[in-house]
Amino acid sequence: MTATKAFAAMSAKGKLEPYTFERRDLRSDDVGFRIDFSGICHTDIHQAREEWGEANFPMVPGHEFVGTVTSVGSGVSKFKTGDRIGVGVFIDSCRNCKNCLNGLQQYCLEGYTDTYNAYERNTKQIAYGGYSNYFVIPESYAYKLPANLDMAAMAPLLCAGITTYSPLKKWKVGPGSNVAVAGLGGLGHMAVKFAIALGANVTVLSHSDAKEKDARAFGAIDFIDTGKADWHLGYQKSFDLILNTVSAHLDLEPYLSTLATDGSLIVIGVPSEPFSMGAGSLLDGRRSVSGSLIGGIPETQEMLDFCGANNIVSEVEVISADYINEAYDRTVASDVRYRFVIDCSTF
Numbered sequence: 001m002t003a004t005k006a007f008a009a010m011s012a013k014g015k016l017e018p019y020t021f022e023r024r025d026l027r028s029d030d031v032g033f034r035i036d037f038s039g040i041c042h043t044d045i046h047q048a049r050e051e052w053g054e055a056n057f058p059m060v061p062g063h064e065f066v067g068t069v070t071s072v073g074s075g076v077s078k079f080k081t082g083d084r085i086g087v088g089v090f091i092d093s094c095r096n097c098k099n100c101l102n103g104l105q106q107y108c109l110e111g112y113t114d115t116y117n118a119y120e121r122n123t124k125q126i127a128y129g130g131y132s133n134y135f136v137i138p139e140s141y142a143y144k145l146p147a148n149l150d151m152a153a154m155a156p157l158l159c160a161g162i163t164t165y166s167p168l169k170k171w172k173v174g175p176g177s178n179v180a181v182a183g184l185g186g187l188g189h190m191a192v193k194f195a196i197a198l199g200a201n202v203t204v205l206s207h208s209d210a211k212e213k214d215a216r217a218f219g220a221i222d223f224i225d226t227g228k229a230d231w232h233l234g235y236q237k238s239f240d241l242i243l244n245t246v247s248a249h250l251d252l253e254p255y256l257s258t259l260a261t262d263g264s265l266i267v268i269g270v271p272s273e274p275f276s277m278g279a280g281s282l283l284d285g286r287r288s289v290s291g292s293l294i295g296g297i298p299e300t301q302e303m304l305d306f307c308g309a310n311n312i313v314s315e316v317e318v319i320s321a322d323y324i325n326e327a328y329d330r331t332v333a334s335d336v337r338y339r340f341v342i343d344c345s346t347f
């Protein structure tokens with residue numbers, strides 16, 4: 001066992017606080033690593049504050065983190081000591097179902113094992129995530145990181161990156177596609193970068209007009225302030241794809257009206273309240289609403305390699321552990337440019 005320093009939520013209402021626990025020893029197929037940087041995803045906040053229903057406390061959040069390999073099990077071939085390594089939203093899955101065998105572990109028919117707020121598959125021990133300084137994971141559920149990118153700026157790729165890359169690929173975004181990204185936060189700004197790298201014309205739909213300059217600097221050709229009444233009227237039937245990364249409840253109707261024929265709105269953000277929409281909004285133009293959940297192991301590695309080849313990273317504000325609670329409040333207030341990342345040497 002390895003003594004590990006972390007920050008944990010002890011209840012839904014309290015603040016995160018310093019916490020220590022023992023990480024399990026390595027099995028033969030495991031890799032042990034020092035966590036260097038861990039991103040703060042809005043999902044961490046939804047879960048630590050129990051916005052999605054029952055949560056397991058103490059909860060050590062964190063499901064997008066990178067580090068340096070310190071030890072490997074006897075059967076490990078993918079990593080060696082000193083390698084860069086990344087971990088995302090799941091640490092295991094059934095490995096046998098149709099989806100796991102097809103590299104869609106995020107849709108494991110038994111349900112994947114979450115990196116935190118879950119129980120480890122073998123040990124049934126509570127899984128503690130990446131707001132900590134040491135991690136153990138089966139090698140096949142960890143990722144190789146490009147050598148040319150900054151470590152802190154890569155951490156968010158493991159969730160915000162793959163979650164936005166995957167639907168852009170699935171819906172075949174390429175040169176000439178008209179893509180709108182709703183919500184310019186941690187996920188949204190990665191969506192903008194990826195869509196532009198794939199050749200799309202990108203419009204940002206944001207309720208924070210102060211973000212327009214950044215959106216255009218990322219390469220967006222247009223910026224719509226969704227805080228303005230009737231913002232959608234000038235954009236009817238415009239977009240082939242809308243990625244909705246907004247963490248709060250939205251009235252989808254105005255967004256649907258801006259979809260072109262056969263256009264799709266992809267639900268990525270996970271507010272607590274259900275969406276509602278009129279049938280007519282879908283019938284007109286054969287529009288659809290779909291969802292997309294992170295990405296599987298092969299596609300996550302593909303995304304990381306794509307980032308290495310195209311010099312794509314997240315815009316990050318690196319913080320020390322004692323700033324996590326302020327970072328949560330600022331994230332909820334849409335006041336982060338564009339992802340908080342914890343320097344895990346400060347635990």
Ligand code: NAP
Nearest residue numbers: 042183184185186187206207208246247248269270293294
């Ligand atoms: P984030 O950094 O907080 O970004 C969310 C953005 O939503 C904000 O920057 C803001 O953009 C917009 N927003 C927030 N409150 C709003 C409001 N009241 N009205 C209108 N717009 C509002 O969060 P994130 O980490 O990117 O995560 C976004 C969502 O995706 C969360 O719900 C998270 O749980 C979910 N998520 C889903 C997956 C998946 O696999 N599907 C994976 C990871 C995260 P503007 O300031 O530009 O308006």
Ligand code: ZN
Nearest residue numbers: 041043159160
């Ligand atoms: Zn996440």
